[in-house]
Amino acid sequence: MTDVANRFTENQEQLVFNVPPTFATIEAERRHRKERLAGALRIFGKLGFSEGVAGHITARDPELLDHFWVNPFGMNFRHIRVSDLILVNHEGQVVEGKRPVNRAAFVIHAAVHAARPDVIAAAHAHSVYGKAFSSLGRELDPITQDACIFFEDHVLVTEGGGRIVLDEESGRILAKGLGDKKAAIHQNHGLFTVGQTVDEAAWWFITMERTCQAQLLAEAAGTPKLVNADDARYTCEQTGYPLAGWFSFQPLWDDIVKTDPELFD
Numbered sequence: 001m002t003d004v005a006n007r008f009t010e011n012q013e014q015l016v017f018n019v020p021p022t023f024a025t026i027e028a029e030r031r032h033r034k035e036r037l038a039g040a041l042r043i044f045g046k047l048g049f050s051e052g053v054a055g056h057i058t059a060r061d062p063e064l065l066d067h068f069w070v071n072p073f074g075m076n077f078r079h080i081r082v083s084d085l086i087l088v089n090h091e092g093q094v095v096e097g098k099r100p101v102n103r104a105a106f107v108i109h110a111a112v113h114a115a116r117p118d119v120i121a122a123a124h125a126h127s128v129y130g131k132a133f134s135s136l137g138r139e140l141d142p143i144t145q146d147a148c149i150f151f152e153d154h155v156l157v158t159e160g161g162g163r164i165v166l167d168e169e170s171g172r173i174l175a176k177g178l179g180d181k182k183a184a185i186h187q188n189h190g191l192f193t194v195g196q197t198v199d200e201a202a203w204w205f206i207t208m209e210r211t212c213q214a215q216l217l218a219e220a221a222g223t224p225k226l227v228n229a230d231d232a233r234y235t236c237e238q239t240g241y242p243l244a245g246w247f248s249f250q251p252l253w254d255d256i257v258k259t260d261p262e263l264f265d
Helices: 003-014 026-046 103-115 128-134 168-178 198-221 229-239 242-259
Strands: 056-060 067-070 086-089 094-096 121-125 154-157 183-186 190-195
Touching: 026 056, 026 067, 026 121, 026 198, 026 242, 056 103, 056 198, 067 103, 086 103, 103 121, 103 168, 103 190, 121 198, 128 183, 128 190, 128 198, 154 168, 168 183, 168 190, 183 198, 190 198, 190 242, 198 242
Parallel strands: 154 183
Antiparallel strands: 056 067, 056 121, 067 086, 086 094, 121 190, 183 190
């Protein structure tokens, strides 16, 4: 083996890759999920996804599996700290915390968490491009590599999007429409994404919002050329799996930790 080959082999053995952490205790895992949740909410605020009191991200509790942590009703995304998060059960009762829960957050997220045991986190916000694209009543096209992340792995849910989601049946309809996919476009409402980690669910939402923006821009300028189905499917397999979503979120996490250290309070 040449000297160059030897150095390459040694370098590969020394490379450090981020991977999702493991936990020795339930308490440590709970703390981690809450930290990521507070950070993801601040990132959503930083990216302009907040609109009044609308929007929520949830994280299933690692011990109480029919409970989830969520941002309190009426609090700015950019100000969320770990200590502000509230714990809600699937009956909509605030179990821990002193602030109220957004009724829509309970209705939608409780239904999804109940229907999908694999889902640890779910994200929804009234982001501008997601709202605009949802009004078209169609799924995203594979017009870019990033768009291919959602190829055959997102759905359009047409029922109930124009009516504010406050009743439990509306939540069940959205959960049923989502099925086993990682994302849904709720017609006349916006985007909804899920993941096996807070990081993953948040990243799918962020990149889906930007994908909606890209398609709206492309179609305003002309007729986009589609990636063929085989290439789109291959790209989705390479970039659209849970660990890839988690990993893509890490640069945003590193940034918010540096700019907003008070999120850990």
